Amino acid sequence: MAIDLHKYANPTRFLRIANAIFPWSIVVSVGLLVAGLYLGLFVAPPDYQQGETVRIMFVHVPAAWMAMSVYSMMAVSSAAGLIWKHPVADLSAKAAAPIGACFTFLALVTGSLWGQPMWGAYWVWDARLTSMLILLFLYLGYMAVWESFEDQSKAAKAAAILVLIGAINIPIIKFSVDWWNTLHQPASVATMEGPKIHGSILTPLLIMGLAYTSLFVTIFIIRVRAEILGRRLRMLRVNQLQE
Amino acid sequence: MSLHVQSLTCIRQDRLIFKSVELSLSSGEILWVKGRNGAGKSSLLRILAGLLKPASGIVSWDGTDVEQEPEQYQQNLRYVGHQDALKTAYTARENLNFWSQYTGTNNVAAALEAFQLQTIADHPVRILSAGQKKRSNLARLIACPAPLWILDEPVSSLDTDYIDLFKNLLETHVKAGGMALLATHQDLGLQSARHLDLNDIWQVAG
Amino acid sequence: MNSFLALLMRDMRLAYRQGSALTMTLSFFVIAVTLFPLGVGPELDVLARIGPGVLWVGALLACLLTLDRIFQADYEDGTLEQLLMGPLPIEFIVLAKIMAHWITSVLPLIIVSPILAISLNLHSDGIWAMVISLLIGTPVLSLIGAVGGALTVAMRRGGVLLSLLVLPLYIPVLIFGVASVEAAVALLPMGPHLMLLGGLSLGALVVCPFAAAAALRLAVE
Numbered sequence: 036m037a038i039d040l041h042k043y044a045n046p047t048r049f050l051r052i053a054n055a056i057f058p059w060s061i062v063v064s065v066g067l068l069v070a071g072l073y074l075g076l077f078v079a080p081p082d083y084q085q086g087e088t089v090r091i092m093f094v095h096v097p098a099a100w101m102a103m104s105v106y107s108m109m110a111v112s113s114a115a116g117l118i119w120k121h122p123v124a125d126l127s128a129k130a131a132a133p134i135g136a137c138f139t140f141l142a143l144v145t146g147s148l149w150g151q152p153m154w155g156a157y158w159v160w161d162a163r164l165t166s167m168l169i170l171l172f173l174y175l176g177y178m179a180v181w182e183s184f185e186d187q188s189k190a191a192k193a194a195a196i197l198v199l200i201g202a203i204n205i206p207i208i209k210f211s212v213d214w215w216n217t218l219h220q221p222a223s224v225a226t227m228e229g230p231k232i233h234g235s236i237l238t239p240l241l242i243m244g245l246a247y248t249s250l251f252v253t254i255f256i257i258r259v260r261a262e263i264l265g266r267r268l269r270m271l272r273v274n275q276l277q278e
Numbered sequence: 279m280s281l282h283v284q285s286l287t288c289i290r291q292d293r294l295i296f297k298s299v300e301l302s303l304s305s306g307e308i309l310w311v312k313g314r315n316g317a318g319k320s321s322l323l324r325i326l327a328g329l330l331k332p333a334s335g336i337v338s339w340d341g342t343d344v345e346q347e348p349e350q351y352q353q354n355l356r357y358v359g360h361q362d363a364l365k366t367a368y369t370a371r372e373n374l375n376f377w378s379q380y381t382g383t384n385n386v387a388a389a390l391e392a393f394q395l396q397t398i399a400d401h402p403v404r405i406l407s408a409g410q411k412k413r414s415n416l417a418r419l420i421a422c423p424a425p426l427w428i429l430d431e432p433v434s435s436l437d438t439d440y441i442d443l444f445k446n447l448l449e450t451h452v453k454a455g456g457m458a459l460l461a462t463h464q465d466l467g468l469q470s471a472r473h474l475d476l477n478d479i480w481q482v483a484g
Numbered sequence: 485m486n487s488f489l490a491l492l493m494r495d496m497r498l499a500y501r502q503g504s505a506l507t508m509t510l511s512f513f514v515i516a517v518t519l520f521p522l523g524v525g526p527e528l529d530v531l532a533r534i535g536p537g538v539l540w541v542g543a544l545l546a547c548l549l550t551l552d553r554i555f556q557a558d559y560e561d562g563t564l565e566q567l568l569m570g571p572l573p574i575e576f577i578v579l580a581k582i583m584a585h586w587i588t589s590v591l592p593l594i595i596v597s598p599i600l601a602i603s604l605n606l607h608s609d610g611i612w613a614m615v616i617s618l619l620i621g622t623p624v625l626s627l628i629g630a631v632g633g634a635l636t637v638a639m640r641r642g643g644v645l646l647s648l649l650v651l652p653l654y655i656p657v658l659i660f661g662v663a664s665v666e667a668a669v670a671l672l673p674m675g676p677h678l679m680l681l682g683g684l685s686l687g688a689l690v691v692c693p694f695a696a697a698a699a700l701r702l703a704v705e
Contacts, residue, residue, distance in 0.1 A: 172651070175648060176649040176652065179645050183642075185291070187292075188291075189702050192702050193635050193702055197631075200692075200695055201652075201653070204656070207684070208655055210656075211659040212659065214660075214663070215659045218663055273293050328569065329569070329704055329705065330705050349573070361565075362561065362562060365498060366561075367498055368498070377566070379487070379490035380490045380571075381571060382487065
């Protein structure tokens with residue numbers, strides 16, 4: 036006896052679209068990554084103050100963008116999951132979380148490597164780095180909630196509540212950390228703003244941003260596909276037990 | 279007053295517990311829910327108490343879908359589950375006082391008397407035996423009166439004298455126009471009770 | 485309203501009867517704060533400099549210790565599901581329990597904080613600012629903590645997860661709370677900081693009961 040087949044109508048459509056996009060997203064990711072890294076590491080001019088180390092920016096800044104936007108995407112899809120009970124929405128937030136956490140981690144590591152030549156220390160309590168660190172904690176908490184519930188539908192709702200509270204809090208955290216930073220640091224200390232942005236730097240930066248986005252889509256499809264198949268497998272086992 | 283249930287299906291953790299359960303209950307009736315372990319007795323009772331959402335199906339009270347006005351429906355029912363919902367630092371009387379204040383009812387003295395709890399009413403629940411705790415828990419039914427009783431294993435850990443006492447209270451409640459739904463393993467020998475066997479439902483649904 | 489008061493009074497009386505929890509929280513707060521002079525050395529200037537931060541972090545951690553009790557005991561003995569079936573909407577059940585938690589577990593910390601502040605050589609203006617900022621800011625701790633407590637209520641070892649979930653969200657309160665004390669010590673106006681703290685409290689008051697209620701519904705199912 037089969038249960039609740041309509042629940043799988045949507046995932047099926049999602050899988051069809053995802054399978055169609057997948058090969059293209061691999062090609063696009065590789066192409067953009069190669070182009071972005073080449074432009075960033077070899078073509079873009081060194082900064083007159085920071086010299087060659089400024090090139091870390093092309094890895095760091097887009098990763099920080101991704102860290103924020105993946106969390107926003109998780110918040111939106113969790114809200115959709117709560118409101119419309121769309122089955123793929125929960126799974127997609129779950130699938131996106133570890134990828135977002137990796138981007139956050141990458142931003143933190145590259146940020147601290149960049150900080151070494153800039154400030155002479157691997158870790159400086161700079162407002163942006165601190166916000167990134169807190170964001171990493173939020174990602175870890177979100178993933179831990181998924182791990183802690185046995186019932187996947189409960190885990191989905193609990194994680195959705197958490198990610199929405201986090202999404203409301205992120206601007207507040209960001210604001211408070213900026214505030215804290217200005218209170219405790221004299222304004223003359225350099226921030227992660229980097230040099231004034233002009234074309235030769237902006238182009239590779241944007242290309243890297245697109246490359247990361249496309250990389251995200253590629254890994255995301257792999258993970259959602261695995262989630263959907265895993266859920267089907269569980270369902271089949273249960274149905275088999277009951278027959 | 280009456281309770282109607284139509285084609286109720288319960289799925290928990292992707293597992294189908296039961297499907298297409300139909301039942302109805304009106305004033306003066308007792309329904310005994312039977313079934314082997316895992317047949318879904320507790321789940322059914324929790325759904326009827328509004329604690330669990332069914333996967334599909336309709337529960338209606340006096341013709342109104344309880345989904346629409348859950349608070350109003352829940353004012354008409356008292357549920358006794360596996361856990362005793364007693365604060366061990368409080369005495370039985372204090373526990374009952376809280377529940378009657380909370381639900382806006384006032385019948386604590388009668389409840390203590392009905393379950394013969396007067397002598398132990400002022401001891402902290404911490405030092406009571408399992409059977410005494412169970413009686414203190416059941417006393418909530420009288421302390422906070424409501425027409426529909428939903429009872430999950432109400433007589434576990436009661437000795438035979440108190441089981442008889444409880445049966446009398448149950449029958450009095452029903453005669454006075456109340457109704458009750460109970461799940462037990464053992465047959466209480468309630469002549470008037472109708473039966474609902476969840477095992478049968480499974481076989482029909484096959 | 486009667487149900488709300490009944491629940492609030494019951495929780496407060498229970499906390500009073502199980503007084504051990506309160507003394508443990510207070511002792512933790514005192515010991516944690518005492519560790520700092522031992523750790524960083526007894527120079528009065530240094531202590532006065534780090535005092536506001538130490539007290540706020542201490543209060544935050546002491547509060548964290550008590551969060552799991554907001555819902556856990558009621559969940560385990562079946563009281564929670566009975567409460568949910570009662571006449572009070574879940575959001576108000578949550579609010580009553582949050583109020584009880586703040587009064588029984590956080591307010592005592594605020595009351596002893598001036599003594600600890602003196603031991604850290606905090607300026608007398610700073611001590612007043614400390615108490616006021618704690619009064620305005622700590623409701624956020626109980627409110628956000630209730631969401632974490634509700635999410636982890638059904639887990640056997642929810643305590644560690646609870647701190648992972650809740651502590652990052654506490655950061656803004658910590659920052660504005662400490663900033664207001666430091667402003668008072670520097671003889672600067674602390675109004676803006678207190679307004680921000682109050683804003684956080686009000687915002688949390690609007691959002692958190694709903695989130696915690698949704699999480700509790702999940703736990704009981």
